[in-house]
Amino acid sequence: MKFSLASERVDSLKEYFLKKVSHRIHSDDFWALKDISFKISKGDSFALIGSNGSGKSTLLKIIAGVLEPTIGKVSVRGAIAPLIELGAGFDPDLTGRENIFLNGAILGHSKKFMLEKYDEIMDFAEIKDFEDVPVKNYSSGMMARLGFSIATISKPDILLVDEILAVGDFAFQRKCQDRMQKLMEGGTTVVFVSHSFSDVERICKHAAWINKGNLEFVGDSKEACNRYEHSEDYLKSLSASDDIQYNIDSIWSPNGRETIIQGWAYSKYGNVNILLPSNVQGKVDRVEREDVVAIKHLNGSLLDCGFKIIVNNKDLDNLKLILKNKVHTLTIRV
Structure with a gap:
């Protein structure tokens, strides 16, 4: 699947068409997908x-x-x-x-x-x-x-x-x-x-x-x-401190006043503490995640690697999660 990406910036649709018609705009080919081939069977x-x-x-x-x-x-x-x-x-x-x-x-x-x-x-x-x-x-x-x-x-x-x-x-x-x-x-x-x-x-x-x-x-x-x-590719997508692994499973606002964030976090040093910034009102509960422990082949002591966070919607602009273990502190914006 090939897309044409303009090699220069245009400030309006009118400018784009004028340059396109007069052949004064150049584009580069970008292959979003290439040589993809597979078969999916019925019911798979x-x-x-x-x-x-x-x-x-x-x-x-x-x-x-x-x-x-x-x-x-x-x-x-x-x-x-x-x-x-x-x-x-x-x-x-x-x-x-x-x-x-x-x-x-x-x-x-x-x-x-x-x-x-x-x-x-x-x-x-x-x-x-x-x-x-x-x-x-x-x-x-x-x-x-x-x-x-x-x-x-x-x-x-x-x-x-x-x-x-x-x-x-x-x-x-x-x-x-x-x-x-x-x-x-x-x-x-x-x-x-x-x-x-x-x-x-x-x-x-x-x-x-x-x-x-x-x-x-x-x-x-x-x-x-x-x-x-x-x-x-996957390691690059992880946090800068690659010994802290985490995932945000869901973000949901059930009532328009609060937002619920669910996920998990662990590290080779054990459980990761989840903290909120001082200017954010909310609470963090630890949750047992048998699925993560089983899939990641973790020690049973990491069973409560899951978390459920409830924060006030008015604080969403300031929301960051602070992940800490014995060695590293990692801040992620949600």
Whole structure:
């Protein structure tokens, strides 16, 4: 997949077209994906892994038909339900109720079908109290809940899921994963993009590791995660103090007043202390994460490597997490 990137800055669309017409603007070719080839079988669960900017989301958009490959072709057999961008298919000025029918129409469903499934959609999304509120007032988590509920209501042939589920709370993520598991048992093919090794290994049988637009490995999901986790590409994506490893699993605002952040952190020296800046109101709770301990092959003493942080929304602009072990202090902006 090739994109043309302007080699010089233009300040307006008018200036761009004038320079383009007069051949006074130059562009460089950028290959977001190159020489990618693999097959996904019916009913398979397949993950795309790699660092930010590696080409995962671009590939998902090509599979969905949103982008057309520069060379080569993609053969897709079956109806696709894409969840590749938060809010895609929604009109922000319409209510949740109205957007259910709009999104259903985009997916090819009749109004009668959506009426029959309406209560089921709302029950799964757990936003019944906000059905007549314009979605522009929804949190990112509420948007993800509604989008996933609509996309999976009809048991699609192929479900494409980008990282939008990461904005939901941990309980809803597991709820979505349970539904994906049932869909796969019914023959739905799932293509899943995630930075969470535990999610990939739990949900997907196979995976492709993409690095800077190139296919590094395709095969068993555990093997793919293991190769990526021990690669230079992955180590560069970690914190500067590479003995402190962490992941932000979800960020969600349940009520518009507070934000909940969930994740995990550990180091070779043991548990990592999680602190908030003095000018941020909130609390940090430690959480047991058996999944992280099992996947990372950690000592049982690191069982409470998980954390749940609740902060006041008015402090989000100042929010940083301070991660400390016996040797290092690492500050990350959320």
